[in-house]
Amino acid sequence: MLSAQFGFCHSGGGTDCVVDGDTFWFGGAKYRIADIDTPETHGPRCAAEGALGAQATQRLQVLLNAGPFTLESVDRDVDRYGRSLRVVTRGGSSIGEMLVAEGLAREWDGARRPWC
Numbered sequence: 001m002l003s004a005q006f007g008f009c010h011s012g013g014g015t016d017c018v019v020d021g022d023t024f025w026f027g028g029a030k031y032r033i034a035d036i037d038t039p040e041t042h043g044p045r046c047a048a049e050g051a052l053g054a055q056a057t058q059r060l061q062v063l064l065n066a067g068p069f070t071l072e073s074v075d076r077d078v079d080r081y082g083r084s085l086r087v088v089t090r091g092g093s094s095i096g097e098m099l100v101a102e103g104l105a106r107e108w109d110g111a112r113r114p115w116c
Helices: 047-065 095-101
Strands: 017-020 023-026 029-033 070-078 084-090
Touching: 017 047, 047 095, 084 095
Parallel strands: 029 084
Antiparallel strands: 017 023, 023 029, 070 084
16 A cells, blocks of 8 residues: 655656646656546646646545555556556545546546547
């Protein structure tokens, strides 16, 4: 089980911080939550995408700070940006699925789709 006190950071790097709704830094490594896609906050295509992305970012921070979690490997280790791809779970439940259930993310189906 892993844990940290997460703050917020931008894409330039950080320590134990949330970049956006599906990306965070932990222990010096950058992670992309593999089972979801969230709206963009860095260069949103419309105001609605930016607002929903901000909500997803804030919620991910709360969920990561709520207690110990695990990082589960998937079929690919890293994405094209060098981020480690992992499913984040707590008590056997996917944090990504929690964000989907709350309307802040959608399941990752292998392709980016617009939020606007």
